[in-house]
Amino acid sequence: MSVTAPQGFRAAGVTAGIKASGKPDLALVVNDGPDATAAGVFTANRVQAAPVLWSRQVLKGGVLKAVVLNSGGANACTGPAGFQDTHATAEAVAAALRGPGAKRMLLGAVDVAVCSTGLIGERLPMDKVLGGVTTAAKALAKDGGGTAAEAIMTTDTVAKNTVISGDGWCVGGMAKGAGMLAPALATMLVVLTTDAIAGSSALDEALREACRLTFDRLDSDGAMSTNDTVLLLASGASGVEPSQEELTAAVTAACHDLAQQLLADAEGHTKKVAIEVVRAATESDAVSVGRAVARNNLVKCALFGNDPNWGRILAAVGTTAAAFEPDRLDVAINGVWICRNGSAAEDRSKVDLSESQVQITIDLNAGAAQATIWTNDLSHDYVHENSAYSS
């Protein structure tokens, strides 16, 4: 049921004709209330697409009544004209939802977030986008979450949905792309919904903590999109107001579920790799070490080749400023401690890398903090997918 699992939401996914393929390419998610609180997290890239600039701005009030998303074009690096296109799209959504009908709403463009994904540097075909908005507004349904999730797919092979149940309330969500996994800079777009009663600051706190522990720790190739957006909308329709801890836990669980689906669907990989850094002096140290290993092409190629090359892992750890002594580093791959005290330990032939799931554990021997970063291996297909198609 995706984003329409919580009460108070309708959604639709339609074919606007933005994509040449004729596949669904425009999604609309509407919050029917009674509340319309919201929070958002956006790409840290300084080159930001027009829809990111727009949505960041409209979210400052902590209110959102609708989100419109398109695939088939990122509307990034399109200048002032691209920003006007985003504004016009939001305005069209507001107008369509203000129109006559059973679910007439009072809203303006500033109540509408916009998300786009696709090729950078080209204007969107606005006639098709605006036509799609009209079609989508008419198709809105209380069970429309699934079609919305399909309409935001680009290189995804499966639609990504999640539902996390609370006590009388729930969190629903959909995601597309691969975010910082970034095959073809395939923007990560995530819309989360909840029928819990929650103020925008409570939503913001929950969403930031959830992203910090999930999407921010997916790191397939270190590339950062111009369009990454994660939105959380609350309708309050359940009448239940969970505690901050309950809200944060449910949102984190939803984000974790979606993040693992993104990892599994990242293009051009043969393995999902969890890099667990333990006994770090600080969580920040653990994250930086995990990222350095996750971004190291030599480590990633070795994993693709089923080579438990702990020397490359140590060399990657050595590029960080984290607290550790080189001669006190331990490394395990799939539970086999092939490196102890910075030197060879158990026989590398004991490591079985034939499965698609790989667990690397790095013991910094420097404290009590830990973190896990998830990544993929680097395969022929990654190069193929990212060189053969302009995107």
Next chain:
Amino acid sequence: MSVTAPQGFRAAGVTAGIKASGKPDLALVVNDGPDATAAGVFTANRVQAAPVLWSRQVLKGGVLKAVVLNSGGANACTGPAGFQDTHATAEAVAAALRGPGAKRMLLGAVDVAVCSTGLIGERLPMDKVLGGVTTAAKALAKDGGGTAAEAIMTTDTVAKNTVISGDGWCVGGMAKGAGMLAPALATMLVVLTTDAIAGSSALDEALREACRLTFDRLDSDGAMSTNDTVLLLASGASGVEPSQEELTAAVTAACHDLAQQLLADAEGHTKKVAIEVVRAATESDAVSVGRAVARNNLVKCALFGNDPNWGRILAAVGTTAAAFEPDRLDVAINGVWICRNGSAAEDRSKVDLSESQVQITIDLNAGAAQATIWTNDLSHDYVHENSAYSS
């Protein structure tokens, strides 16, 4: 003539049997003086091989009389026993050169730098290394630079040599591997020689400036070796003492020549890419922007696919903290300004990427500083070379 082009040097390259292939794998370079001043630059990786720890230490006195280099094993992550192996190798070189013969020298292990390259995490076969030292000492010749350069090759397809002539003096050099280009973490080892008269602090100043502008700006995949070493030895045999500017210029020219040879021989690439960042607020900004683009797998895959994907370049620039405004960025590929003011400009079809040399120019429009970073594209062969073989 390589490292034996300057007067006062002898060298040899021999087959010690460290490599299973039976190819030459041990090189010796000896400075017959009259001077023995020296300087060195080493990997910034915190995980450092035993020979790096050793050579860094012995260079503190600013004196070197010999350098012994082996391929076939990095002697990295080998613990205290690995360090003892390095010490024993230096001692063996000193003993061999102290022995009877026409060129008897007075020296100890502390006068001998050691460089190693190959697989991380395994001990060296010391019987073969020590035997090779004896053989190499006997083979030392005033025209032996070429054989030394061949003996340090690993995945290199050609030996890399240079000679830069001064007024009555010269700089010679040899290099192996691909340093930060790092196919298979193939350590960059460089030995430079000169017959100029120069104190160790003058050599140090020249070498640091030369490395900063050349080897430090090669960045094929962001990986950093545990063994990278660049050494500069001066014999003073020419009797000429160049100015600091002359010395720095000649050493920089030698390093630039070797760096371009490394770039051309990096494994698994189809293109050499120069990323020129202009009108930056500071040189540091220019370098950080160039590095971010050079390390971006999506940009590198696009270049492999002959796709002038300026959107990926902008997205990479956006990950840096350099001074720029996103809507004032200009990007040219091979002279075609396909991005102006952060948006599409000239038609991307005008860009010809069929040649192996690619020039990317990024205009930050933020100042007067500039820097060039050199890198390669990311190809199927890179993945193949780095996944199929443990190294």
